[in-house]
């Protein structure tokens with residue numbers, strides 16, 4: 185099985201074909217997140233360049249699914265991650281990618297170029313960025329990640345005969361979230377909210393094992409605080425939403441998911457009040473980059489607002505830091521997956 189990975193879209197794709205690989209220049213990674221930056225990257229497999237209606241070009245890498253996964257696990261995880269964590273991650277990343285391929289092909293056969301239901305990509309199955317799964321080609325390949333992918337070859341999580349939607353993120357903050365808080369109003373029994381007593385750690389060794397070097401600029405993501413003056417918040421909101429709220433008077437959380445993540449809130453300004461959701465929009469609007477999570481309490485201060493929050497990411501499915509701690513304590517990949525995806529089964533396809 186092959187997968188089509190959209191690497192980047194630009195006015196012109198700058199590439200160099202090599203003997204068995206190709207090089208792409210100026211690939212942007214971490215778009216909209218705090219580690220946003222440009223890199224040159226090398227890829228195995230084939231390169232296809234799409235010419236888009238708006239005169240831009242998209243570089244698509246067509247590659248064997250298992251080879252794609254070896255790179256994803258190498259990109260997402262560090263080489264010294266516990267093996268059971270790498271294996272657990274290989275299983276969920278494989279299932280996630282297979283669902284994307286299936287959904288893309290189903291929509292393509294119904295209507296050509298129809299927007300792909302679950303991730304919006306046209307002309308390819310997944311993108312190479314954190315929006316889908318981080319895929320950085322050959323640069324970060326590591327032997328242990330490759331071993332984990334090979335040891336779990338063909339394994340995916342299933343529920344009721346279908347491949348599970350195996351979401352994951354960095355740190356839940358103490359409790360995982362349900363799917364419907366972040367996306368459509370669908371309840372998946374295997375994405376129930378569960379307690380996570382594992383991810384409240386400052387153990388450098390474990391954090392280093394899960395986070396790639398550029399993520400280590402931050403370590404207090406289980407419990408974090410962000411403070412803004414009212415003027416700063418006004419500017420951020422204007423930049424991110426395009427709306428001039430006037431003086432920001434209040435931030436009012438209205439509805440929260442099971443973990444505490446806000447999925448509906450009012451932003452009250454002297455000129456405008458807006459009701460916004462779900463969690464990703466809240467995170468994007470309330471930060472110059474992206475707030476760690478939407479699980480926070482709002483405290484009004486003398487000159488602005490302080491947000492006291494928990495966790496890093498949407499919180500649905502596997503908590504990477506929590507899973508790393510479980511693996512470090514001797515839990516197997518099967519036990520880790522059973523904890524974060526209750527009622528699911530490992531199936532070999």
Ligand SMILES: [Zn+2]
Nearest residue numbers: 310311315316
């Ligand atoms: Zn994507």
Ligand SMILES: [Zn+2]
Nearest residue numbers: 380383503506
């Ligand atoms: Zn956790």
